[in-house]
Structures are given as C-alpha cells and as structure tokens.
Amino acid sequence: MIGQYQHSIDAKGRLFIPAKFREELGETFYVTIGLDGCLSVYSDTKWASLIEKVEALPLSKARSMRTLFANAAKCEPDAQGRILIPAKLREYAKLEKEVIITGASRCVELWNPERWAPIESEGLDPENLAAAMEELGF
Amino acid sequence: MIGQYQHSIDAKGRLFIPAKFREELGETFYVTIGLDGCLSVYSDTKWASLIEKVEALPLSKARSMRTLFANAAKCEPDAQGRILIPAKLREYAKLEKEVIITGASRCVELWNPERWAPIESEGLDPENLAAAMEELGF
DNA sequence: AGTCAGGTGGGGGAAAGTGGGGAATAGTAG
C-alpha cells in the first residue's frame, strides 16, 4: 500500500478509493481512528490479525483499545469503488471536502489536507529523510 | 547497478529505463524519494527487505516513515521498458525533460541534470575521491 | 547492405474516476 492520492467527498458523503488500494484491500475493509488525527483503513485480513493481537492482550491493556473498536466501521465500496464514511469518523479526522489518501505500508490512511501537509513536509526535510534512511540501514 | 545514462521523459510522462538496469531490477520495481533531491528505484526484493525493516520498527519511529510510503510508487515497465512516474514524484525531483539515470550500487537513482552536475563534479574532485577511498580502507 | 536489439513516438481502447438521477429503506411528525 504505497502512493498518495487526493479525492473529494461528494455531495452524498462518498469517498472514492483508488483502484490501486482497492486491489490490496479486498472488497470489504475496516475504517477506524488512526494516529495523529487520521483515519486508518485495514484490509479484512489485517483487521483480523489486529483483533487477534488485542484479544491476546491482558485485560488491563485491552481496555484502552475500546475506542478503537467503538469508532470502527466495516465498509464495502459500491460498484464505482466509493465508500461512505460514518459521520463520527469524518468528524474525528476533520474530513470535509478534500481528502488525502496515502499508503502507509500496512494500511491506508485518510487525511485532512491541512493535517497531512506538516507531516509530509517534515518527512521530506533532508535531515529527517537522511536520518530515516540511516535508521533502516539503507 | 552501475553506469550513467541520460534519457528524456516523453510527452506522456514516460521515462525509459536502460536495459542494463532492467535486467537487475526485475520486472516490477519501486520508485521513491531519495536523498539530495533525487528519486531512488529499488528492485522488488530490495523493497521487500525495506518493508520488513520498517514493520519491525517501534511505532513511534515507523510513523516518521509515512512520507516515504506516501511518496512511493510501484512501477511496471511497458513492453518497451518505460515507466510512468507519478506527477508528485516528478515534482519532488524536479524532473522535467532530461533525466540522468545513475547506478548507485544498491539502487538506481534518477536526477535532474542540474542537480546531478554539482554532485558529480564534487565526487570527481581528486581530493574528495581520495578521502572517500581512504574512508573505505581501500 | 542486412539484421538485431535498444530506444522513441503516438493512436486508440479499456479502465479509472466523477457526477447525478432515482428507487428502497428507515425515521419522524402529524
């Protein structure tokens, strides 16, 4: 799941998911709250493995995952590849008109452009980029 | 991956990858942002090992890798060995018409000629070259 | 000169992306 796209939520609240991502996500996927104010979209299988990990957690720690599940939604794209995002989630990520759809290796993330911009430019900063590559030993 | 070539991006945004590199890169490869304003091209296997390393990273560090994935693209050359470079990446590396394609041992790099020139002449400078060789203990 | 492989250019069709009409369902008020 790599790449970056921009699409807008139409008048009926639908968001188009690029074909590239749909291929990898399968035909049903799960949207939930993500880090730093984005939404994360997982494929069926990734979601299942996430559930598995949470269930293996001691109860005390699993408690903090409550909101993750409370704010999750199962989405099935229509024939044109668009999904309907629950109002609650749209609000959390401040998704209004334009949405940035980015690949994040294990999942796809949905961003409000204004929130995404600083994160992207930070990662593009030569110092940070060099540090990141070094971290990977690449 | 060694050598240096120059090719131009055609009217449809396609860039020709020399046969020498295609042999080593395989038939699907990954283009992403590189250091000093170039683009890096990795083979399927190199990319897979990169993913592996990122997924092993603690979440806090993996987060800073977001831009790396958002600004990456999977490319499959057409029957003539050309790839389509996403506009976003082309912009990052300021690739317009002419492109320098260089071997960088582990990957192939794509450069705007004007950005490449100072880097090459710096590396060609006898003093720097000698210093670099010495660093290697060669 | 002829052949072959690498490289260049462009036409056309399929698929991706975009927008909106309208039916089915559910919720609300009268």
Next chain:
DNA sequence: CTACTATTCCCCACTTTCCCCCACCTGACT
C-alpha cells in the same frame, strides 16, 4: 397508519488517464 424527509444504495452517462500495441529510428555487429 400515512405522509414527508433523510439516508443509503444501485445504476447510468460522461470525461480523463493510462496502458497496450504497432511503427519507426539508430547504432552495433556480421
């Protein structure tokens, strides 16, 4: 229970992008 509104889903039509294919050029080797 009925009428009205809102939400969701399904379908159709249009535009744009991209990818597949073919034709041609150039240089190397015979």
